[in-house]
Amino acid sequence: MNDVELKFPEWQGPVQELLLEFDPQKWNERAKQIGALILERLKHLDHKSDSRDEKIALQDALTVVRVLKRDKLGAPGWGNEGLLRIQRPSSCKPV
Numbered sequence: 001m002n003d004v005e006l007k008f009p010e011w012q013g014p015v016q017e018l019l020l021e022f023d024p025q026k027w028n029e030r031a032k033q034i035g036a037l038i039l040e041r042l043k044h045l046d047h048k049s050d051s052r053d054e055k056i057a058l059q060d061a062l063t064v065v066r067v068l069k070r071d072k073l074g075a076p077g078w079g080n081e082g083l084l085r086i087q088r089p090s091s092c093k094p095v
Contacts, residue, residue, distance in 0.1 A: 008054055011037050015061045024073060031069050038062045 006012040014034050021027045042058050045051040 008057060011041055011058070011061070015065070018065065018068075028069075028073055031065055035062065035065055038065070 006016075011034070014030070014037065018027065018030050018034055021030055038058050038061055042055065042062075045055055045058075
């Protein structure tokens with residue numbers, strides 16, 4: 001696909017291929033498969049202390065897949081809830 005060496009090719013390669021897929025039906029099926037692949041890999045790394053960089057990269061890739069799914073397929077987005085729910089102190093008012 002390109003000359004860049006991937007640090008985690010077992011899942012980064014499929015993510016790159018997904019970015020180049022333009023058929024919505026194929027894209028949706030691939031996105032499901034890649035999402036499952038990423039989640040499975042995260043579970044596998046859950047208790048390994050030396051996998052911090054890969055965990056961060058996996059979480060970033062999962063976010064990319066979710067955002068693209070929302071944008072490309074009109075899938076429900078996160079709206080205001082986002083991936084992480086951050087509690088605002090009651091003394092803080094929205095700007």
